[in-house]
Amino acid sequence: MTASTRVAIVGGGITGLATAAWLELDHGLDDTLVLEAAPAAGGKVRTGLEAGYTLEWGPQGFLDNAPDTLELAAAAGLAGELVKADGAAADRFILRAGRLRRVATSPPAFMASDILPLAGRLRLLGEPFARRRPDHDETVFDFASRRIGRRAAEVLVDAMVTGVFAGDSRKLSLAATFPKMAAMEAEHGSLTRALLAKRREAKRSGRRAGGPAGPGGTLTTFAGGMERLPASLAARLGGRLALERPVESLRRDGRGFVLATPAGELRAEAVLLALEAPGAARLLAPLAPDAVAPLTAIPTAPIAVVMLGYRDPAAFGRPVRGFGFLVPRGEAPGLLGTLYCHDIFPGQAPAGGLFLRVMVGGARAPEAAALPDEALLARVRAGLARVLGADPEPDRLWIVRWERGISQYEVGHLARVAAAETAAAAAGLELAGSPYRGVSVNDCIRQARAAAQRLASRLAST
Ligand SMILES: Cc1cc2nc3c(=O)[nH]c(=O)nc-3n(C[C@H](O)[C@H](O)[C@H](O)COP(=O)(O)OP(=O)(O)OC[C@H]3O[C@@H](n4cnc5c(N)ncnc54)[C@H](O)[C@@H]3O)c2cc1C
Structure with a gap:
């Protein structure tokens, strides 16, 4: 094992790998070693290829509106390998009162839709006159109730929080989860006014305006699945990535650090921890005890991913078309949502069949993610039967769990x-x-770029 390196990156998930790449691309620093505990790099970004199915263990894709991600993908040699969600997957649904309701994309279509009861839809018109924001950190649910009404908060916003964070809108911080929305309110006093301003600006610049959560984007993956990105970054690193090399402890050594691994010790001038919060807390405890309590207070939500393949496109006796559906609180216990992968990325399933990816658990129903396989599958099939009207036997089945x-x-x-x-x-x-400033792949890559900058500054000043 290398006895010393300038920068040690602990954790070879997308954040750690991207930081190593940015150090080289932005700062010309290639004396870096990424230490990864698992036998493969990528962390939650992991893809299996089996029987014509592309099995995404973690992220299904990323929105193509983040320049850092596109730049990194290009540097990894994947610019020509981007695959955008198919137009056939444009329709998105939310489960409300036991039925799937299509999410309208224009305000007139929204007002004419059945996504919310009439009173709930009309309440949205009062958004510009909502109460002013409180001084304290507000939950996403309280923010949404205040601005667009309780019904919209319970259905639309709860579903959105479920889709992105597998989270509980009544607990999550607006400022931390949807900072752009918080900024829009702070700047314009109203989301409606902010959106109108964005539209005007987009018209002037010829770009897409997007929604209240940020600029619009199209869900995108790589030919062969999301793992192509970490795999390509890992290949670029070559010997500068050490697999099956868990860092067990960290100590100071003069102006640098010593990292202990089962394979021996490594000296580094600068160290980045790109780990889940509990792992970071453990390594930081002796050196930065004040970091332990705040890190330990960042919870995680468990998720089970159940992927089902059906050869018969009419297996449910009705078309299963579009992007998929999200499940707000109280609608289908334990289920967070379902992606219609056969429509989103048709190349990821055998032609002509159905490929569903059902997410279970999350912060609202952690116990559901821990159900034994048989009970988990029964829960998923009962939910699908309720929503899609039938319970056909899947031809293929995979279960992935993230504690x-x-x-x-x-x-x-x-x-x-x-x-x-x-x-x-x-x-x-x-x-x-x-764990820190955004959970999406795009957020991790953006954080990685900022971390590379801080590491480079640290090296320059020592
Ligand atoms: C089911 C699911 C679906 C998702 N869907 C999407 C999506 O569609 N779009 C999207 O943008 N995001 C999605 N996400 C979120 C996104 O995938 C993750 O937030 C992101 O991949 C996390 O990357 P990371 O590098 O921060 O952490 P991780 O991927 O957790 O990487 C941390 C790495 O550190 C390693 N490690 C741990 N301890 C040590 C140690 N002591 N020494 C060395 N190495 C160690 C681990 O093995 C791991 O490889 C999803 C996540 C899940 C779970």
């Missing part, structure tokens, strides 16, 4: 992150990744 699926940015999250970052930085260490 610590997605970090939950509960109220007070940004203060906890700031406290952890400050304590770590005072000890000379950096943090980045999904």
Whole structure:
């Protein structure tokens, strides 16, 4: 094992791999070693290819509106390998009162739709006159209730939080989870006014305006699935990626650090921890004890991913077309939502069949993610039968479980992150990744770029 390196990156998920790439691309620094505990790099970004199915263990894709991700993909040699969601998957649904309702994309279509009862739809018109924001960190649910009404908060916003965070809108912090929305309210006093301003700006610049959560984008993957990105970054790193090399402890050594692994010790001038929060807390404990409490207070939600293949496209006796559906609180216990992968990325399933990806558990129903396989499958099939009207036998079935699926940015999250970052930085260490400032692949890649900048500055100043 290399006895010394300038930068040690602990964790070879997308954050760690991207940081190593940015160090090289932005700062010309290639004396970096990424230490990864598992036998393969990529962390939650993992793809299986089996019997014509592309099995995404973690992310299904990323939105193509993040320039950093596109730049990194290009540097990894994947610019020509991007696959965008098919137009056939444009329709999205939300389960309400036991039925799937299509999410309208224009305000007139929304007002004419059945996504909310009439009173709930009309309440949205009052958005510009909502109460002013409170001074404290507000939950996503309270924010949405205040601005667009309780019904919209319970259905639309709860579903959105379920889709992105597998989270509980009544616990998550608006400022941490949807910072753009918080900024829009702060700047324009109203989301409606902010959206109109965005539209005008988009018209002037010829770009797409997007929705209240941020600029629009199209779900995108790579030919062969999401793992192509970490695999390509890992290939670029070559010997600068050490697999099956868990870092067990960290200590100071003069102006640098010593990382202990089962294969021996490694000296590094600068260290980034690109780990889940509990792992970071464990390594930081001796060097930055003040970081431990805030990191330990960042919970994660478990997720089970159940993937089902059906050869018969009419297996449910009705068309299963579109992007899929999300499940707000109280609608189908334990189910978070279902992606119609055969329509989103038709190349990811055998032609002519159905390929569903059902997410189970999350912060609202963690016990459902831990059900034994048989009970989990029974829950999923009962939910699909209720929503899609039949319970056909799947021809193929895969189950993937993430005990610590997605970090939950509960109220007070940004203060906890700031406290952890400050304590770590005072000890000379950096943090980045999904526990902190965005869980999406795009967010991790953006955080990685900022972390590379901080690491480079640290090296320049020592
Ligand atoms: C089911 C699911 C679906 C998702 N869907 C989407 C989606 O569609 N779009 C999207 O953008 N995002 C999605 N996400 C979120 C996104 O995939 C993750 O937030 C992101 O991949 C996390 O990357 P990371 O590098 O921060 O952490 P991780 O991927 O958790 O990587 C951390 C790495 O550190 C390693 N490690 C741990 N301890 C040690 C140690 N002591 N020493 C060395 N290495 C160690 C681990 O083995 C791991 O490889 C999804 C997540 C899940 C679970």
